Amino acid sequence: MALDLFNAPIFAQRKHFIQEIAGLDDVFDFLDEWPDGKRDSTYETVVSIVREAACRQRPVAAAEERFRQFLKSHDQFVSVEDVPMHFQWLSAGNLGGSS
Secondary structure, X not given: OHHHEEEEEEEEEOOOOEEEXXXXXXXXXXXXXXXXXXXXXXXXXXXXXXXXXXXXXXXXXXXXXXXXXXXXXXXOEEOHHHOOHHHHHHHOOOHHHOO
């Protein structure tokens, strides 16, 4: 749903690639893959905030910011300046060569 999308994608460093996270669905997918042994109180807090945003009990922007902080605290946040240009171009919706 468009209301669950972020204003701009967030990029997360994974082991061998950079993952684009465009909204709440992507955050849920990312957090579902988080290792069980690393699921601490910080993890539980971000899950709770994202759930509340999905249920319209909290603004999506609050979940977006908390998730960004979560990535930074785990050294997985990638600044948009560090994302390869071709990936930024694809993320802008310019698929199929159309402008």
